[in-house]
Amino acid sequence: MKNCDYSEKANNTIAELKVKFLELSDKFTNQLTKLRDDFEELSANWPKAFNQLKKDTRLLEDNGWFILGQFTYANINELANIMRTKGIKKFNEKITSIFEQNNWKSLEDNLNKITTDSPTLAKIISDSLWAHREGKYTLVIIAGTAVIECMIADYTANLNTKNIKPSKQWNDAISSKYGNNNDEYIGWILCNSFHRFLEKLFKDSDFSKEAPESINRHWLMHRILKVSSKFGTKIESLRILLAIAFVGNSGKLIN
Secondary structure, X not given: OHHHHHHHHHHHHHHHHHHHHHHHHHHHHHHHHHHHHHHHXXXXXXXXXXXXXXXXXXHXXXXXXXXXXXXXXXXXXXXXXXXXXXXXXXXXXXXXXXXHHHOHHHHHHHHHHOOOOOHHHHHHHHHHHHHHHOOOHHHHHHHHHHHHHHHHHXXXXXXOOOOOOHHHHHHHHHHHHHOOOOOOOHHHHHHHHHHHHHHHHOOOOOOOOOOOOOOOHHHHHHOHHHOOOOOOOHHHHHHHHHHHHHHHOOHHHHO
């Protein structure tokens, strides 16, 4: 009698397992089908999306920004649309809120992570983060600009580049990695976006014209008392911190 009970239970269990297996099989098949459909849709729309990415990137570059590695395509498109429709002021408010309200700890951790090999850099980063929190933005900008210059020189040292300007050193690095003007690669778009930022930051001047609106190392070092009255803003300070983070995490992009 017991053997009969065990046999019946076993048959019931097997039947239940078959039902569950079929259910899981159907669910798995549906998931695979959806994944295939999503991939086909992405493949079909990718050229259009990629061209839009390049347009969005250029708009941000023209307004003094660069594309951050942690930004998704959707992030870039959202920010570019804010720039298009609401202007630079609303854009600055949005990007400030992204980092200061939601991702400040992440930015701090990111910056602290790149200082592990240099006690001097660690001290400068620590002081700069404190200065930004305290609203001492001019200190962040001056110190950060020097840090960016030194970090790029270190990152590109293995290229034996003859250039001494950071923007040209950076361009040598991305050309070595991706070739010239190769906008078919996401990595090139990211690096070239940062290159355009560096060109403005390290552009030489004979000081015969008015100081540029954007931060410029040449004016900071040699004519700091005559720079724009807009110098020393929160958004410029944040941009310098983000630029340091970009350089510090760019090893995989340029090496």
